[in-house]
Every structure is written in C-alpha cells, then in structure tokens.
Amino acid sequence: MLLEVRDLHVEFHTRDGVARAVNGVSYGVDAGETLAVLGESGSGKSVTAQAIMGILDIPPGRITGGEVVFQGRDLLKLREDERRRIRGAEMAMIFQDALSSLNPVLTVGDQLGEMFTVHRGMSRKEARARAIELMDRVRIPAARERVRQYPHQFSGGMRQRIMIAMALALEPALIIADEPTTALDVTVQAQVMELLAELQREYHMGLILITHDLGVVADVADRIAVMYAGRIVESAPVHDIYKAPAHPYTRGLLDSIPRLDQKGQELYAIRGLPPNLMNIPPGCAFHPRCPLARDVCRSDEPPLYEVSPTRGSACHFWRECLDE
Amino acid sequence: MSEPILEVEGLVKHYPLTRGVVFRKQVGAVRAVDGVDFHLGRGETLGIVGESGCGKSTVAKTLVNLERPTAGSIRYKGEDITRLSGKALKSVRRNIQMVFQDPYTSLNPRMTVGDIIGEPYDIHPEVAPKGDRRRKVQDLLDVVGLNPEYINRYPHQFSGGQRQRIGIARGLALRPEIIVADEPVSALDVSVQAQVINLMDRLQSEFDLAYIFIAHDLSIVRHISDRVAVMYLGRIVETGRDAEIYDHPTHPYTQALLSAVPVPDPEAREHRERIILSGDVPSPTNIPSGCRFRTRCWKAQERCALEVPALAVPAWFEAAGGPAAHDSACHFAATVPIRRSAPGQVVPPEERPGGTV
Numbered sequence: 180m181l182l183e184v185r186d187l188h189v190e191f192h193t194r195d196g197v198a199r200a201v202n203g204v205s206y207g208v209d210a211g212e213t214l215a216v217l218g219e220s221g222s223g224k225s226v227t228a229q230a231i232m233g234i235l236d237i238p239p240g241r242i243t244g245g246e247v248v249f250q251g252r253d254l255l256k257l258r259e260d261e262r263r264r265i266r267g268a269e270m271a272m273i274f275q276d277a278l279s280s281l282n283p284v285l286t287v288g289d290q291l292g293e294m295f296t297v298h299r300g301m302s303r304k305e306a307r308a309r310a311i312e313l314m315d316r317v318r319i320p321a322a323r324e325r326v327r328q329y330p331h332q333f334s335g336g337m338r339q340r341i342m343i344a345m346a347l348a349l350e351p352a353l354i355i356a357d358e359p360t361t362a363l364d365v366t367v368q369a370q371v372m373e374l375l376a377e378l379q380r381e382y383h384m385g386l387i388l389i390t391h392d393l394g395v396v397a398d399v400a401d402r403i404a405v406m407y408a409g410r411i412v413e414s415a416p417v418h419d420i421y422k423a424p425a426h427p428y429t430r431g432l433l434d435s436i437p438r439l440d441q442k443g444q445e446l447y448a449i450r451g452l453p454p455n456l457m458n459i460p461p462g463c464a465f466h467p468r469c470p471l472a473r474d475v476c477r478s479d480e481p482p483l484y485e486v487s488p489t490r491g492s493a494c495h496f497w498r499e500c501l502d503e
Numbered sequence: 504m505s506e507p508i509l510e511v512e513g514l515v516k517h518y519p520l521t522r523g524v525v526f527r528k529q530v531g532a533v534r535a536v537d538g539v540d541f542h543l544g545r546g547e548t549l550g551i552v553g554e555s556g557c558g559k560s561t562v563a564k565t566l567v568n569l570e571r572p573t574a575g576s577i578r579y580k581g582e583d584i585t586r587l588s589g590k591a592l593k594s595v596r597r598n599i600q601m602v603f604q605d606p607y608t609s610l611n612p613r614m615t616v617g618d619i620i621g622e623p624y625d626i627h628p629e630v631a632p633k634g635d636r637r638r639k640v641q642d643l644l645d646v647v648g649l650n651p652e653y654i655n656r657y658p659h660q661f662s663g664g665q666r667q668r669i670g671i672a673r674g675l676a677l678r679p680e681i682i683v684a685d686e687p688v689s690a691l692d693v694s695v696q697a698q699v700i701n702l703m704d705r706l707q708s709e710f711d712l713a714y715i716f717i718a719h720d721l722s723i724v725r726h727i728s729d730r731v732a733v734m735y736l737g738r739i740v741e742t743g744r745d746a747e748i749y750d751h752p753t754h755p756y757t758q759a760l761l762s763a764v765p766v767p768d769p770e771a772r773e774h775r776e777r778i779i780l781s782g783d784v785p786s787p788t789n790i791p792s793g794c795r796f797r798t799r800c801w802k803a804q805e806r807c808a809l810e811v812p813a814l815a816v817p818a819w820f821e822a823a824g825g826p827a828a829h830d831s832a833c834h835f836a837a838t839v840p841i842r843r844s845a846p847g848q849v850v851p852p853e854e855r856p857g858g859t860v
Contacts, residue, residue, distance in 0.1 A: 219692035334783045335555075364554035364719065366780045369763035373779060391693060394722075394765030398772060417769045435697035437726035439749065439764050445704065446726065448697035452662050 180248075181385040182231070182270075182353055183207040187245035189226050189409075192238060198456040200226045202409040203245070205483075208385040208402075210352060213376075215388045215400035215417070217432075221453055223409035224389045228355045230255075231387075232272050233262045250352065268298050271346035273375075275358035277338035281330040287314075287341050288326035294348040313344040317374060336367035340374065347378060353385040360395065372399060393436055397421060405429050408454050408464035411483065415490040425492035425501045427469045463495070471496045508713060509543040509566070509599075509681060514575035516561050520788060533787050535561040536572070537737035540814070543681065548707065548714040550728030550745075552721055552760070556784055558737040559717045563685045566715060567601045568592065579681075597627050600679040604686035606666030610658040616669055617654040620644070623676040630677055643672040646709075648702060664695035668702065675706065683715045688723065700727060721764050725749050733757045736795045737787060739814055743829030751826040753817065753836040756796050776840075794834065802835050810834065 189201035201223040208214040218224040229235040231247050233254065247254040249270065254262060274280040282290055291313055292306030301309070307326065314322035317340040330338055339359060346354055359375065360368040376399050379386050390396060396403060396417065403420050405413040405428065413426040424430040434447035451468040454460055460467055466476040475495055483491040486501070494500055517532040536558040543549050551559045564570040566577060568584065576583045584595050600623075603609035610619055620640045624631045631639045641651035647668040658666055667687060674682050687703070688696040700723065706712060718724050724731060725745050732742040733756065741754040752758045759778040766775070780799045785791055794812050797803040817836040820828040827838050 219694060336783060365721070365763045366554065366759060367783070368765075369777060369779055372765075392765065393693070393767040397767045397769040398765045400769075421767065421769050432693055433767065435694055436767060437697075437700070437722040439722045439725060439761070439766060446697040446701055448701055449694040450698075452664065452695070453692070 180207040181210045181212075181250065182387075183246075183248045184227065184231065185246040185248065187227060187230060187247065188243040189223070189230055189235065190241050190243055192241065193457075196457045199459060200240075200409050200456055201230070202459070204406070204409070204411055206404045206411060206414065208353070208387055210385050211379070211383045213379065213386045213388060213399055213401045215390060215396040215403045216406060217390060217393070217396055217403055218406035219391055219453055221408075221456060222406040224406050225357055226409075227406075228272070228357055228387065228389055232270065232355060233259075233266060234272070264298075267294060267351070268349045269351050270353040270355065271349070271351045273339075273342050273346050273354065273356040273359045275361050277335065277342045277362075278330060280342060281338065283330055286327050286329055287333070291326075291341070291345055291348060294345060298349055309348070313348055314341070316347070317341070317344045317378075319344075334367075335363055336371060339363060339367075339371050343371070343375060343378070347382070350382055351384065353387070354379070355387045355389070357389045358391070359388070361390070361392070368395075375399075393432060405432075408459050409456065410464065410493060411491075412465065412493045413491065414483070415486070415492075419487075419490055423501050425486050425490065425497045426494045427471050427496075427500050428465050430500060430503070431468075463493070471499060506545060507542040508545050508580055509715075510576075510578040511539060511541050511562075511566075512576050512578075514539040514562065514565060514577065515573045516558075516565055516570060517573045531788050534737050534790055535787055536565070537787075537790065539575075539734075539737070539739055541732055541739065541742065543713050543715060545680070546707070546711045546713055547730070548716055548728045550724035550731040551715065551717045551734060552719065552724050552731060553734035554719060554760075554784060556736075556787065557734040558787075559734050560685050562734075563601065563683045563715065563717055566681075566683050567599050568596060569601075593627075597630070597677045598679045599681045599683065600674040600677060602667075602670050602674045602682060602684040602687045605690055606663055606670055607658075607690070609670055610666055612658055615655050615657055616640075616644070616661075619658070619669060620672045620676055623673065627677055639676070640672075643675060646675065646706070647672045648698075662695075663691050664698060667691060667699050671699075671702065671706070675710065678710065679712070681713045681715065683717070685717045686719070687716075689718060689720065696723070703727065721749075721761065733760065736784060736790060738795065738832070739830075740796065740833070741829070741831045742814070743826075747826045747829040751829075751838055753820065753827055753829075753831040753838055754796075754833045755800050755802055755835075757831075758839055794832070796833075802833075804835075806834055 185205050187201055187204045191198040191200055204227050216224045230242055288307055288310045291310035295301040295306040295309050311322045311326050319337055319340055360371050400417045403415060403417055404411050407428050413429045424433060431449040449468055454464055462478050463476045463481050466472040481493045481495045483493045484497055486492050486497055514536055515538055516536040517534050519529045520531040521527045522530045553559045565572045572585055577585050579595055617640050620643055621636050624636050641654055644651045649668055688699050716727055728745050731745050731748045732739045735756050741757045752761060759780045762778045782799050785798055791798050793808040793810055797807040812832045812834050814830050814832040816828050816830055
C-alpha cells in the first residue's frame with residue numbers, strides 16, 4: 180500500500196460544541212490505483228484528505244486518533260518541517276476552486292516555477308523552462324507566451340489544468356483531488372478528467388478522488404469508499420457497488436440520481452437530512468433515514484462487515500440490502 | 504400542445520462595453536442573449552440547458568423583468584410584457600415568479616421565514632388580506648413540506664434543502680402560473696436534490712404550474728422537462744421534446760454535451776464514445792461569424808463561417824419524419840448513434856438492481 184489511513188479521528192472545537200467530523204476512517208490506495216471517496220457535504224471526505232496532507236487548520240481542528248501511513252512512515256508522527264518536504268514533492272493536492280487556490284498577483288509561471296526553486300533548488304531561469312514544459316504537458320496552448328500571464332487571464336478549465344500541472348510538477352507518488360471538476364462545465368470537465376486519468380497512468384501515481392458525483396466515479400475509479408457522518412459505510416470495487424450496493428445509503432444515493440438515458444417517474448429520495456456532526460445519532464448514524472432500520476441499529480454501531488475479501492459494508496443488514 | 508401562455512420572440516440582451524470617463528463611447532457589447540425564440544404551454548415544463556456564459560440565466564432575468572431586453576418581445580397571454588409599466592406590469596409579474604439558485608444568498612438573513620414568504624403579499628395585498636396572511640404562509644410551509652410551526656425561525660436555522668423549499672414557497676405565494684427556476688437544485692446535495700425535484704413535480708400537478716427550468720445538469724433537466732432547449736453563446740441551437748433531444752440529437756454541440764456527461768455505470772466505461780470538444784467557449788463580446796459553434800465543431804466547413812444556420816427542422820429530416828425531425832440550427836445536422844451503456848447491457852429500468860431510478 181502506498182498510503183494507508185487507519186482509524187482516523189478528527190474533531191473541531193467550536194463555540195457551540197465539538198463537531199466530530201471524522202470518526203474512525205480507514206482506507207488505502209496503491210500506486211497506480213484510483214480510489215474515489217464519495218460523500219455529501221459534511222461527510223468528512225475533505226477533512227480526511229486535509230489530515231492526510233497535513234493542511235488541517237489546528238485549532239479548531241484536532242486529530243484525536245489514528246495513523247496515516249505513507250510509504251511506510253506514519254505522517255502524523257513527523258515534525259512539521261519533515262511533513263513540508265513530503266507535501267508537494269511526494270504527495271500533492273488539487274482543489275476544487277482553482278481561482279481561489281492560485282495566487283492572483285503572481286504569474287502562473289512564477290507559481291509553477293516556485294515548486295522547482297523551493298523543492299529542487301533550481302535557478303529562476305531553469306524553473307521557468309520547467310514551468311513551460313509542464314504547461315505543454317497539460318496541453319495549455321501557447322505555453323511559452325501564457326507563462327507570463329496571471330490566473331484571471333485563464334478560463335476555468337485552463338486554471339484547473341494549471342492546478343494539475345502544479346500538483347504533477349515534482350512527480351509525486353500520490354495525488355489527492357478534491358472535487359477537481361465540480362466547478363467546471365461538463366464539456367470541460369470531460370477534458371480535465373481525461374487529462375488527469377492519462378497523467379496518472381503515465382506516472383503510475385496513486386489517486387484519491389474526492390467527489391459527490393456518482394457519474395464521474397463510475398468513469399474513472401477502481402475502488403470506492405462511501406462516507407457518511409465521518410465514517411466509511413461501504414468500501415468496494417467500482418463494478419460491485421453499481422451492480423448491487425451493500426449499504427442502504429449507497430443504494431439511496433444511486434437511486435436518487437436522475438438518469439440521462441431514461442425518463443424516470445418519481446425519484447427515490449432519501450428521507451430526512453444528513454446528521455448534525457455535533458450530535459450524531461447513536462448506533463448507526465444513518466438509522467433515522469434508513470428504510471431497513473431496526474432496534475439494533477439504534478443501539479449498536481455497525482462495524483465494517485466483510486461482504487467479500489475486497490468489500491466491506493457498515494450495515495447490520497447488508498445481506499438484506501444486497502439481496503433487495 | 505396546450506395553448507401557449509408565454510411566447511418569446513427574437514429576445515436580445517446586450518450589455519454595452521464603454522470606454523472613457525468624460526466622453527463615454529460604446530466600444531462593443533457583451534451579447535449575452537442574441538436572438539432567442541421559444542414558447543411555453545400551460546402546465547408544461549421547458550428545460551433550458553447550456554454551459555456557463557451561454558445566456559440561460561439572462562433569459563430567466565428578462566422573463567421576470569429583472570432585466571429589460573435590448574430587443575424582442577415576451578408575450579404573456581398575448582400581451583408584450585417588455586412594453587408594460589406601472590400597474591399593468593405589476594399584475595403580470597404576479598403571475599411569473601422566480602426561484603433562485605443559491606438558497607443561502609437569496610433569503611434575507613434578518614427576516615423570519617414568515618416575513619420572507621409573506622413579503623409578496625405586501626406588494627400584492629389583493630391576494631391576501633392582512634389578517635389572513637399568517638395562515639396563508641403556514642399553508643405554504645405545509646405545501647412545501649416544512650413544519651408550519653417554523654414560521655418564526657430565521658433562514659440560518661435551516662439546511663440548504665429546507666431553504667430551497669422556503670424559496671419555492673415564496674415563489675408560490677402569489678399563486679403564479681409560471682415559475683422560472685434558475686438552477687434550483689445545483690447547490691444541493693444529491694440526496695436532497697431528489698427531494699426538491701419531487702416537490703417541484705408534485706407542485707406542478709397540484710397547482711397546474713408551467714416551469715421554465717434552467718440547469719446545467721442534463722440528467723435533471725431530462726427528468727423534469729417536457730421539452731428542452733439547448734443554448735450556446737446566447738442562442739438556442741437545438742430544441743425539441745425530451746426524447747428527441749436526448750436520444751436523437753442532431754446538432755453537434757448537443758451531441759458533444761450529451762456524450763460528455765458522466766453516466767453512473769462503470770460497465771459503460773469502455774464502450775462509450777465520447778466527443779471531447781477542443782478549446783473553450785468564445786467570448787460573448789466577440790462572437791464568431793456564421794455559426795457560433797464552428798470554432799469548436801469537428802464538422803465545420805466554409806459555409807459555416809459565412810451563413811448563420813437558422814433554428815428550424817432540417818429539410819432532410821422533415822421529409823423523413825420521426826424523432827430526428829426537430830429544430831436544429833446546423834447546416835450539417837445529422838444523427839449519431841447514442842451509446843451510453845455497454846452493448847447488450849441496456850437494462851430496462853425495472854430489472855436494474857435498485858429498482859426505479
């Protein structure tokens with residue numbers, strides 16, 4: 180395993196109380212593999228990623244337990260200066276909103292070049308040449324001229340390409356992409372996802388793709404981890420999950436999306452609302468919204484049951500869900 | 504088709520670009536909407552899809568008179584509302600209401616839910632006499648699936664999906680005939696989206712509403728719409744009934760747009776034929792001559808730069824009839840095989856694991 184997260188817990192201390200954002204998440208990703216982390220807002224998918232990258236705001240955040248083992252070392256035990264050497268060079272992150280993630284007063288060439296001057300000690304001139312190479316690599320037309328331009332002079336799709344170029348600059352072993360195409364139009368989204376998948380194959384990187392879009396996941400992922408209220412509720416190879424989900428929440432999500440190729444009747448809607456993280460329901464966090472819920476669900480928190488050697492479901496009644 | 508209650512013809516909205524402070528002169532224009540025609544029947548849903556910057560939201564704003572069009576007419580039951588003012592305009596506006604995209608910024612945080620939903624009654628007091636308002640607001644809360652006792656709460660006490668319900672209740676307050684919904688679910692989570700879509704479906708049949716449903720999510724638009732119009736750079740490039748557009752698109756832009764939508768079916772991954780468009784949408788200040796899609800079109804020829812294609816049924820399809828015979832603004836309109844699932848794996852909905860979708 181390139182990266183293994185084990186039993187991670189993250190809390191946020193706020194004026195109103197303690198929000199338990201991540202409650203025992205474990206997942207792993209291999210080199211060359213794409214793991215999609217699927218979840219709605221507040222499910223803890225981004226917070227987990229921030230804890231892996233070491234960019235969590237502490238305080239108010241606090242990692243209260245768990246390990247993040249990357250290439251054999253537990254990152255949570257490293258000093259900040261050691262982590263900084265890993266961040267960007269060994270693992271990199273692509274954010275949703277490229278406009279606010281790029282510095283508006285520096286040219287894109289300077290921002291790309293900074294990766295090489297800071298981490299590799301190159302001269303500005305060398306760094307500039309590498310920046311142009313990278314921009315070519317992510318297929319930004321007229322890279323030689325555009326390297327001197329500022330982020331606002333690029334379109335949304337082009338800015339996301341620059342983010343990808345920046346993440347790839349030092350050829351990291353792992354890339355975490357947090358909703359990389361959510362802000363883009365579908366035709367541009369297709370271009371960017373294609374590019375990302377191609378570069379991943381070429382560099383044999385591990386990719387963690389954080390998203391809420393079940394369509395994007397079906398297109399690119401090898402494995403899926405579905406998160407709900409800070410826990411993984413189902414983890415499975417991509418084909419299994421779409422064929423027959425083993426958790427009622429996954430099933431609900433799949434059933435609630437309208438399909439392009441069919442005109443549906445009424446959509447299935449998961450009743451109720453996602454839980455408040457300051458007050459997560461006891462037992463299974465999904466029980467107030469679950470059609471299968473019984474007494475045991477209100478009292479006992481389900482462990483991640485083994486459905487098959489490659490598959491897990493945190494539902495007491497996963498067999499029933501699978502058969503349905 | 505039922506009688507049209509809204510007819511839009513030649514709608515144009517240009518925003519002037521000026522230079523100079525003392526001697527302002529116009530140096531160009533953002534041609535946000537550049538000649539749009541459509542009609543809407545009673546109780547019908549017209550979906551408008553397109554990418555950002557295509558002008559779909561500007562169309563919405565002109566329909567509810569938040570923007571005055573530069574040219575063209577919007578006829579509500581035969582009367583051109585772009586020429587109305589004062590009392591006449593006010594009474595028309597009552598019948599065309601809007602639901603906005605962002606349930607966080609479209610509700611005043613300092614007003615209670617009761618005041619927000621009841622505010623339309625201050626402007627149109629004839630709809631609800633003063634003493635009756637509280638009850639009316641509570642009825643509306645009930646209709647959109649919120650607890651009527653929440654009438655004194657503030658917007659921040661609600662989740663995104665609940666806020667969008669409040670926005671819908673406000674839109675319904677005056678019992679309009681038309682609701683213009685601009686991306687009403689795009690800010691919501693998947694599980695909550697379905698709830699709001701189902702609510703809109705239910706309200707439509709309950710109140711005999713006509714919807715203009717604007718969205719960039721093609722799957723949602725198909726789900727809710729009777730007819731669909733595809734916009735590109737300020738114009739409608741293709742329009743027809745939902746199956747005509749989704750299963751038999753003839754305009755290359757529609758074809759590319761549909762092929763780019765990720766389908767939640769990993770089996771289809773290897774079998775899908777994707778049309779990946781090159782480049783970005785041109786700037787609306789500098790629209791290409793002839794067909795405005797030609798700079799990104801793989802079929803473009805000389806003729807496309809010279810002649811603007813009209814939005815009409817292509818002659819070669821008109822003769823043959825069938826689902827391909829619908830309006831398409833392309834000189835070389837043609838059908839392409841649409842393959843979204845793996846061959847031999849087109850599973851009818853009732854046999855799909857997971858049941859009805």
